[in-house]
Amino acid sequence: MIPAQRKKFNQQLTAEKYKSFLDQLQDGYPEIPFRVAETPVFIPKALKEKLIAAGEEIIKLIKQPNFKDLTTDAIPTDWNVPNEGGQPHFLTFDFGICKNDAGELTPMLIEMQGFPSLYGFQPHLGKTFASHFDIDPSLNYFLNGFNEEQYIQLLKEVIIGKHQPHEVALMDLDAPNQKTAIDFFVTQKLLGIKILALEDIKKIGRQLFYEENGKQIQLKRIYNRLIFDEVANDTAIFKTSFDPREELDIEWVTHPNWFYRISKYTMPFLDSEFVPETRFLNQIDSIPPDLENYVLKPLFSFAGMGVIIDVTEQDINAIQDPENWILQQKVNYEPAVQSPTGGVKAEIRMMYLWPDGGEPQLCTNLARLSRGKMIGVRYNANFDWVGGTVAFMEE
Template identity: 75%
Template sequence: MISAQRQKYNQQFSSEKYKAFLQKLEEGLIKIPFRVAETPVFVPRALKEKLIEAGDEIIRLIKQDNFKALTEKAIPEEWRVPNENGQSHFLTFDFGVCKDEQGDLTPMLIEMQGFPSLYGFQHHMGKKFKSTFDLDDTVDYFLNDFNEEKYIDLLKKVIIGKHQPHEVALMDVDAHNQKTAIDFLVTEQMLGIKILALTDIIKEGKNLFYQEGAEKIQIKRIYNRLIFDEIASDPEILSKSFDPRETLNIEWATHPNWFYRISKYTMPFLRSRFVPETRFLNQVATIPQDLENYVLKPLFSFAGMGVIIDVHPTDIANIKDPENWILQRKVNYEPAVQSPTGGVKAEIRMMYLWADGEEPQLCINLARLSRGKMIGVRYNADFDWVGGTIGFMEK
């Protein structure tokens, strides 16, 4: 999208460089199970400023005094966790790159989460792109004047808090076998925290522990990467470890309830030129005449699961729980990233860290490139110049 950067990058690109880049990404870690794109996204200053403005508007809603009241029904009662804190430690907002009526590139909000993203891997990837492809200093994957040192310091403050690294666990249902395990490993190297599967955690009374050789170490804080959807079909797994819904002597980064509060559920409350018309399905009195311009999304799913892109009236009629769905006007992505074989659609995730007692800070980003109907690495495995990547933004 920055034409000079794109032209320079495409001219010096080679499959050999791309292979070397992937080898650097995986070196000392694991083989990446998802597709990493051949290129970063070069984001011009004007689009970067709109992305920042859009994020600021969303944060104003989240910081409203009544935000918890607005989103109280977002949390499924069967997954409500006690001792919720006053803020999410992580904010991630996904924007499709589109064109406005004037023909200028503009972001449109697709999804939002009060849940961690690939905060370790994105920094790792940005460094490898920069060194492998000799990207200049007029663009950067960090935002808001962050650099490596400042970024890692804030990550430590948010994830580790006042504890020692060995007292903090990055937890997921089967952490070492998740598709995002490479992010876990990078985070472990950066921060010194422990990676644990759910069943690695031992509960004694209200305290949690893990075994390190002959020593039993108490966990004081959990860097939570567990999504309850992943264990809903196997609730017995909690009996083999601990149940997060119990009252425990543990701190959360971030508390599980924020996954639901800051989510697709929040979008109907937003009014912005950067947010497509979004309504709870049970509040749609009349089905739009131009239903082909809308998409149906379940509130409680992730990674695009369950989304109905080509909506028919029968799809709406067949939904038994319309209160758990949104009807959203489709966003028309602009194929703005020029690959050697044509334009590619892009989505940019703006990633914030929010330390206790401080303000949310925009630090870094994630990008995804797509030629398919849906954005996301799982939907683009058979194409090239698509997949997970990062935005290098004009300073």
């Protein structure tokens, strides 16, 4: 998107150099099971400013005094966890890169989450790109004036808080074998916290413990990476571990309820040039005649599961729970990243940290490249110049 930087990078890139970059990225870690793209994305200042402005509009909504009232119904009754905090600790906003009516590149909101993503891996990825390729130092994968040292310090403040690293654990279902496990290992290296599978944690009274060298160590804070959808059909696992829905003496980073509050559910409440028209399906008076310009999404799903891209009236009429679906105007991605074999579509995730007692701070980003119908691994199999990456933005 910055022509001079794109040309410069493409001239450097060879199959051998890409392989060497991947080897360096994985050095000391298990093999990365998802595809890392051949290139970063180069974001011009004008587009960066739009991305920042779009994020600020969303945060303004989240900070409204009535936000919790607006999103009460976002939390499934069966998954409402007690002792919810007053704020999320993580905000991630995904924007497709499009063209507006004036022919300018502009972001359009695709997804939003009050849930952590690759906060350890993304700076590691950016640093590896910068060390392996000749990237102009006036471009940065950090934002808002952050550098690596300041970012790690804020990450510690948010995740560890007032506790010791051994009292804090990153938790997921079968954590070491998750697809994003490299992020877990990078985070552990940065912060010194434990990585625990759900079944590694045991409940005694209201307290949670894990075992190390034959000793029971109390957990004070959980860096939660577990999405309840993954255990919804097999809650028996809680019987040998703990049930998050019980009253517990534990701090959540971030509290599980925020996964639902800040999600597709929030999008109908936003009115912005950077947000496609989005309505709850049960609040639509009539089906739009131009359904080819809309996409149908379930509220309670992740990783693009259940999305209907080519919507028909039959699809809409077949929905049994329209209150749990949104109808959203399609976003037309602009193939703005020039590969050696043509344009590639891009999505940028703006990543914020929100410390206790502080304000949300934009720190870094994630980017994804796509040639398929949707962004995501299952839609981009067997393509090159697709996958996860990071954006370097003009200062």
